[in-house]
Amino acid sequence: MDILQDLEQRGLINQVTDKEGLQKHLAKHQVTLYCGFDPTADSLHIGHLVPITMLKRFQKAGHRPIALVGGGTGMIGDPSGRSTERSLNTAEVVQGYADKIKQQISRLLDFDKGENPVVARNNHDWLAQMTIIDFLRDTGKHFSINYMLAKESVSARIEQGISFTEFSYMLLQSLDFLKLYEQENCTLQIGGSDQWGNITAGMELIRRSRENLDEDIDVFGLTVPLITKADGTKFGKTSGGAIWLDPEKTTPYEFYQFWINTDDRDVIKFIRFFTFLSEEEIEELAASLKNEPEKRLAQKRLAEEMTAFVHGREALEQAQKISQALFSGDLKQLTVEEIKQGFKDVPTYHAEKETSLVDLLVAAKISSSKRQAREDITNGAIYINGERQQDVQYVLSEQDRIEDEVTIIRRGKKKYYVIHFN
DSSP, X not given: OOHHHHHHHTTOOSEESSHHHHHHHHHHSOOEEEEEEOOSSSSOBGGGHHHHHHHHHHHHTTOEEEEEEOTTGGGTOOOTTOSSOOOOOOHHHHHHHHHHHHHHHHHXXXXXXXXXXXXXXXXXXXXXXXXXXXXXXXXXXXXXXXXXXXXHHHHTTXXXXXXXXXXXXXXXXXHHHHHHHHHHOEEEEEEXXXXXXXXXXXXXXXXXXXXXXXXXXXXXXXEEOOOBOTTSOBTTEETTEEOBSSTTTSOHHHHHHHHHTOOHHHHHHHXXXXXXXXXXXXXXXXXXXXXXXXXXXXXXXXHHHHHHHHHOXXXXXXXXXXXXXXXXXXXXXXXXXXXXXXXXXXXXXXXXXXXXHHHHHHHTTSSSSHHHHHHHHHTXXXXXXXXXXXXXXXXXXXXXXXXXXXXXXXXXXTEEEEEEEO
């Protein structure tokens, strides 16, 4: 199966220019392709994983991917898929974001792989050197206003209004494709479905700017579909916000839990989109989902693959350990670091060592009063590190402190509190 057939089987092709021509091009050549990542934040999020894995799929098929960090375009702001103008960041902020994103991409893709390593480029290298006169004469002259207004990224914003800054974004991205075509012999650009207009504009610039050079120009564009969830909510968003690839912003445990909680209606689609599992294994997981949905084998496999890919095997094992401890209630097996991951968003309280359980429950606002605290303890509603405690005279001691630092109190079935000791 060739790369396009595999992508089609996985449902990863939304639009492609000259599919038959691209198929022949990929069969005859080691093709250089690129995808751009604008530094709009200090981390990528899981919405970026489809284009990242797309680059990896092409690399595994023997082609040469370029990960283009938009240090230049990130100073301008892409209007695609937005109804309002982006806030402009300073050059220092954009440069900091660009450096972090490059580091993230380098961990996810093979930059040192044999004959076709992933190449990292930054469009700030050529955009920052260009004068406004060069830009207007060499790039702007190839595009009519009518052509640009017909593109969805622009036309969708006409009513609300679009600044000249964001209006010019399409030309800057077109220039990226031209520069990579000239410098790297890059003949394929990939991106999200909202990038179709920018991609085809880049192809147009290459053809128009080089039409007098007597060369065969074979350039192509391909987009992946917009990912939607079966319940209609936006993929990658939770009540807590975006799911980031930076472990400091979204812990590996939270990342693992996001995938574990995938809806049955979405899980096989997501496995095809995001993982490199074979069609045979995917079909086995689909059969398991149909016949034994309670086992959630597909969700577990998806969570394992994605957590290992983004954070590594060690982080995956740690996330699984936290999940198992929470499920079993045996919290003493966790380290303080693992507790920080698993209980990141639960209430915390700093207490003195050797404090009575009743006093602690009141001080930490776990129980509303000493009387309520005694009732909670007597009724078996209070757990210390997963173990029920019904002695109203109980005093917490060193044996209750994990790594002599924290204790986890649970009230009822689901209300957790992390107690730090001074």
